[in-house]
Amino acid sequence: MTTPPPGFDPNQGQQPQYGQQPYGQQPQTPPPGFNQPGYGAQPQQPYDPNQQQYGQQSPPYGTPQQPYGQQPAYGQQPYGGQPLQYQAGGIYVQIPGVGTVPLASMGSRFLARLIDNFVVGIPFAIIMFFIISAAATGAAASIQSQYHYDATTGQYVGDPNAAAAAGLGFFTIAFLSPVILVVLQCIYEAIMLGMKGATLGKMAMGVRVVREDNGQIPGIGKGFGRVGTMFGPWIVPCLGYIWILLCYLSPLFDNQRRQGWHDKVVKTLVVSAK
Template sequence: MSFGDPNNPYGQQPQQPPQGGPYGQQQGQPGYGYPQGQQAPQGVPPQQGYGYPQQPGQAPGQPQYGAYPQAPGTLQANNGMINVPVLGTVEVASMGRRLGARLIDGAAIGIILGILMAVGLAGAVGIAKDCDPNSVDYTSCMNDASAGFISVMFTWIAVIGAFTLLYEWLMVSLVGATLGKMALGLRVVKENTGQNPGLGAGFIRYIIPIVGAFLCYIGAILVYLSPFFDNSGKLQGWHDRAAGTLVIKKP
């Protein structure tokens, strides 16, 4: 006769809690989750219970590493890498590369506009050379030549504005890069989508330095240097912040 637990007057053994699933099967067994004696339908894997799939070396109940990717626009440990939707982890463009791209664009635009200006000035000078100093119409001829020269200058200024507008605005908006940025492997993207900026954001990004240029061009210089003032690490200038864009190294 076994006395057992002195606090148990009936001498019965304490019942053990049931093991396994709701029908007594152990987790991972073929019939887990089904009434005892029944098997899971063919082709249906046994139920694994709740929680995250456990990986080798992973503590039970912990989520799988990498299950929660960093949010878009998140810098990684200040190493110049940033998460951008669609593109994944990319490198923020350095100011050296951006300056180099700007110089290439300036040289390309300068060559094209220089050719156009030379053609216009040649036409104005040709009119002046045709004026005969001994002719009674000499004064009138020179006035026409001066008016032609002034017309060429204003036309040249208008061409500069239109060409730079179409070049910078349309190429960044639709392609994501100018010729200079293409040459140095840079691209302008929307920070929240990873896509090309589009006409609206591209125009905002273009017009802010132009407005600053009316202040003896000092404002434009400050806009182009403003990425140095960005303490977020993304090197976004004032024009990039206004447009919601980001300059990255092309992946």
């Protein structure tokens, strides 16, 4: 019999059988609480609190997560309202029951109001010109008859208070002319918006005022509410003019639907009818 050389291992080069430890090695003891999977079972994955469903991989760190059980609809915007939709030809907004509607541009809204000022202002100015002229002529004649200088006696004769009252009536008519103009402008705009959804100026520029909930004509109540919100504070000296100017510019402050403050109060939109 041949004697093996020193250091020769007869088990070297052979694979250990299943469950058999290699020669000279101690079997490894699993840690406490370790459950060995059965034959053919998949190895257990470590617990991941961010994992949504069984077997689903977690998203990379920093990926925004949706609320549990809620998926955003296609094209849905986050809380706070839909932003302006810029498309070819203008800016669009969604109206329930109507669909996508183009908003009126600020230039067309400005020109529409300018036309309305001429529509009401020019006839009013012509009428008031004749009224004030007649009032001035009558006041001058009344003052001359009530209190005047008599050249024969060299003294003033008549009642000076009556003459002052005649002059006060003329100045009252002249002072109330702007107030009357604003009142007529509000009545004209409220009735036209309430019944037609547009004034003559807005019709000329293809602009229309509609309800934001259904796209219909606002109605008389909302028409007066809209113009009252804008022109009501006009009675306050100085501050009223500032308020009207800010109302004109307020659509620029709204990045959702380009609503002015007067539109937000009565919930209306200014859209393009072209």
